[in-house]
Amino acid sequence: MKIKESELILNPDGSVYHLQLHPENIAETIITVGDPDRVSTVTNFFESIEFSTQKREFHTQTGYYKNKRITVISTGIGTDNIDIVLNELDALANIDLKTRTVKNELSSLDIIRIGTSGSLQENIPVDSFVASKKAVGFDSLLHYYKSEKFQDNEFSSAIHNHLSNERLAKPYVINSDDNLFDLFSNNEKIHAGITATNVGFYAPQGRVLRVKLSDEKFVDKLQSFNYQNQQITNLEMETSGIYGLSKIFGHRALSLNAIIANRATGEFSKKGKELIEELIELTLNKLV
Numbered sequence: 001m002k003i004k005e006s007e008l009i010l011n012p013d014g015s016v017y018h019l020q021l022h023p024e025n026i027a028e029t030i031i032t033v034g035d036p037d038r039v040s041t042v043t044n045f046f047e048s049i050e051f052s053t054q055k056r057e058f059h060t061q062t063g064y065y066k067n068k069r070i071t072v073i074s075t076g077i078g079t080d081n082i083d084i085v086l087n088e089l090d091a092l093a094n095i096d097l098k099t100r101t102v103k104n105e106l107s108s109l110d111i112i113r114i115g116t117s118g119s120l121q122e123n124i125p126v127d128s129f130v131a132s133k134k135a136v137g138f139d140s141l142l143h144y145y146k147s148e149k150f151q152d153n154e155f156s157s158a159i160h161n162h163l164s165n166e167r168l169a170k171p172y173v174i175n176s177d178d179n180l181f182d183l184f185s186n187n188e189k190i191h192a193g194i195t196a197t198n199v200g201f202y203a204p205q206g207r208v209l210r211v212k213l214s215d216e217k218f219v220d221k222l223q224s225f226n227y228q229n230q231q232i233t234n235l236e237m238e239t240s241g242i243y244g245l246s247k248i249f250g251h252r253a254l255s256l257n258a259i260i261a262n263r264a265t266g267e268f269s270k271k272g273k274e275l276i277e278e279l280i281e282l283t284l285n286k287l288v
């Protein structure tokens, strides 16, 4: 079935609408970062860059690291942007843009987020790393997609009951790709974690500057949640969307977090730039 022009929007040059990419511009391994400037922090490690473009917050470069072709793309902040990036990457991989039809043979991408995050637990200190085994999405993105079979409903009910706040939608819970997770789990600096994703940086992550929160105990409750010895380790703004849409589309995803703040102790990293560079180099060397 042909997908209408209003649904799959292409630019006059045939590239996908927001990312401004053609199918040949992307590799099968994709690294996502939030900050457009972080794209070149990653590709500075590359031997060569074959392609670069930027539209809005979506900066993309494709090149080679130790002979492996990798695309690095910035998503900007939040799961609303993740909806755009994941759908357009999937369209590049799995839709014939000329005929506007889904390809008969679908392909899977490896999608690895390298981002920053705040730890919720004292034992996950500033300047460490978290690989997200699960994502808990408070953002509602996945509720718009048919996705029930990919969700961990028991975990989701447990956290929803623990938070006991009827204003909040029930969070969706999605696992990382097992193989990608295992690749990063045998490193002593990387903690295995459960990452909560929310729609904002301030009240949705329990930060108070000038006005009160609707639930002053939101972060306390996230910190005290314990389900079958599993705790929520960190908070950020993209992982659940990446995990949810990757599962639905048949891609493999992993989120790697550089812990730059600790919400339990109030500390903030003094070497954020070096920390993210260390995580980038570690990630690239695991992927080759």
Ligand code: R1P
Residues within 6 Å of the ligand: 033, 034, 035, 076, 077, 078, 114, 115, 116, 117, 201, 236, 237, 238
């Ligand atoms: C907020 O400052 C941003 O930082 C974190 C959050 O998820 C949010 O995008 O990740 P990045 O450093 O990858 O952008």
